[in-house]
Amino acid sequence: MLKDNVNDLISFSMVARERSFTRAAAQLGVSPSALSHAMRGLEERLGVRLLTRTTRSVSLTDAGERLLSQIAPSLSDLEVALNGLGDLRDKPAGSIRITAGEHALAFALWPAMKPFLARYPDIRLEITTDDGLTDIVSARFDAGIRLGEQVAKDMIAVPVSPPMRMAVVGSPAYLARTGIPQTPRALQQHNCINLRLPTLGGLYAWEFSQNGHSIRVRVDGQLVINSLVQRCDAALAGLGLAYVPEDVVQPDLDAGRLVRVLAEWCEPFPGYYLYYPSRKQHTAAFSLFIDAVRWHATPRR
Missing domain, CATH: 1.10.10.10 (Winged helix-like DNA-binding domain superfamily/Winged helix DNA-binding domain)
Structure with a gap:
């Protein structure tokens, strides 16, 4: 059978x-x-x-969910065993499947991947961009990349980026029309560019902190869009305020195309982590991948 x-x-x-x-x-x-x-x-x-x-x-169905939960770990172990045969070759080889969010891919993963792929041509890498909280075990991913606060406690987590900051930004023309918000609560009087959480389905509440005091503000506006690139573009077009990673809009801030507000309420927080099951057996290819993406305080060579 x-x-x-x-x-x-x-x-x-x-x-x-x-x-x-x-x-x-x-x-x-x-x-x-x-x-x-x-x-x-x-x-x-x-x-x-x-x-x-x-x-x-x-x-x-319920039976399908039960079967998948029981066979997924075994299929993953078989895949690891087959990939592990690459350890016996003269050159590291094997396949690695990763899931990462849009910004995590650009900010944390991709800069390390270009030299990694050039150095190890026999290692195959498949990256799926997904901003939802994917179950990497049932979906048979080797690892995922998410913010530290989103990683389950039973996973091994490896830092792959420096600390991050968010930024609330708008165009000079928009702020000239509406005025500058002085507190996070004042954002409720502004046209804010929102995003819908892919996992829970609700609108994201913007998160702020100052001197140990945290606050989440539910904002409203004309536009809801999940694409980070388009949220930034909408802010540049004067359509409202956007809440985005600081590094994405830094060139526009430097050039004066965007203006930052509430900077004192956007404190640094831990960045992205590569995470994988604690029971995972490493292949040589996966160990090299971890070494390539691990973040150190000194720049990558």
């Missing part, structure tokens, strides 16, 4: 990860119809329905 089901279990985990037969089939190199047929065969052999299919989406 196990022999008959191994390939289908791998396919099932891919469908569960992608939530789409079309995307999963593309990853597996088969047709969507063949994949759908294989999943129906697996469900018939097991005697339970694993997937709920609609014309637009695929979701897991």
Whole structure:
């Protein structure tokens, strides 16, 4: 029975990860119809329905969720074992799958990846940009990159960026029309460019701190958009105030295209961390990857 089901279990985990037969089939190199047929065969052999299919989406049933939670660690261990064979080669080799947010990729990961990939041409790296809090175990990622406060306590966390600061910014023209907010609460009287949290679905409450006092302010405005690039562009266009990482808008602040407000309420906080399960066995390729992205107080060579 196990022999008959191994390939289908791998396919099932891919469908569960992608939530789409079309995307999963593309990853597996088969047709969507063949994949759908294989999943129906697996469900018939097991005697339970694993997937709920609609014309637009695929979701897991309770039985599917249970099966995925049980097989995902084993599939991950098998992948690690196969990748570990690369340790026996003359040159480091293997595949590494990473999930990172849009800003984490640009700010923390990508600067280290260009020299890493050039140095180790036999290591394959797949990076998925996702601002949600992805379950890296069930989605079969080797690691993720998120802010330190978002990393689960049972994960190993490695710092990959210096401390960060946020900035509230607006165009000179916008601030000339509306005036400059003097406190975080005053933002509720402004047109603020918002973003919706990808995991919980609610609008993000802007976070501030000063001398140990923290405050979260729910703001409102004409525009809600998750793209960091477009939030900055909207601020440049005078459409309102944006709350964004300081490094992203520093060139615009230096050039006078944007003006920063409430700077005294935007204190530094711990930056990004690479995180992975404590039970993960390192391949040589993954160990080299950790060394490449780990942040040190001195600049990377």
